[in-house]
Amino acid sequence: MPELERRDYDGLAAPAGAFHHSVRWGNMLFLCGNTARGTAAENGTAGEQTDAILDKMDVILKANGASLANVVKVTSFVTDLREGGEIGEVRRRRFAGGFPASTQVQVAALGTPDIKIEIEAIAVLD
Numbered sequence: 001m002p003e004l005e006r007r008d009y010d011g012l013a014a015p016a017g018a019f020h021h022s023v024r025w026g027n028m029l030f031l032c033g034n035t036a037r038g039t040a041a042e043n044g045t046a047g048e049q050t051d052a053i054l055d056k057m058d059v060i061l062k063a064n065g066a067s068l069a070n071v072v073k074v075t076s077f078v079t080d081l082r083e084g085g086e087i088g089e090v091r092r093r094r095f096a097g098g099f100p101a102s103t104q105v106q107v108a109a110l111g112t113p114d115i116k117i118e119i120e121a122i123a124v125l126d
Contacts, residue, residue, distance in 0.1 A: 028124055029064055032051045047083075073102070075120050078106055
């Protein structure tokens with residue numbers, strides 16, 4: 001059984017709690033739930049927040065020799081499913097046709113009232 005590798009990343013705020021930005025197990029990378037908190041998009045639209053989250057995920061993926069193309073599964077937690085069109089537009093642009101398997105769940109709240117979306121992901125590394 002492979003050993004777990006836990007990492008934090010330069011340029012990303014330290015996790016607020018007992019977790020890491022990612023955990024690697026063999027060739028699989030599990031990215032924790034990310035929000036736009038601490039970015040210019042924190043008070044923005046769901047689409048702006050999605051872009052900011054994917055920027056954060058890109059930092060983690062690049063540090064592990066990967067990109068969004070390596071993402072095989074995303075789970076999105078949203079406060080309003082009606083914003084799915086805007087979120088989907090960003091995802092179509094950022095994943096450029098290599099769409100991962102996806103689940104979207106509506107939740108009552110995400111930390112602060114301005115946060116509209118949180119995304120966690122699984123990537124397979126080469």
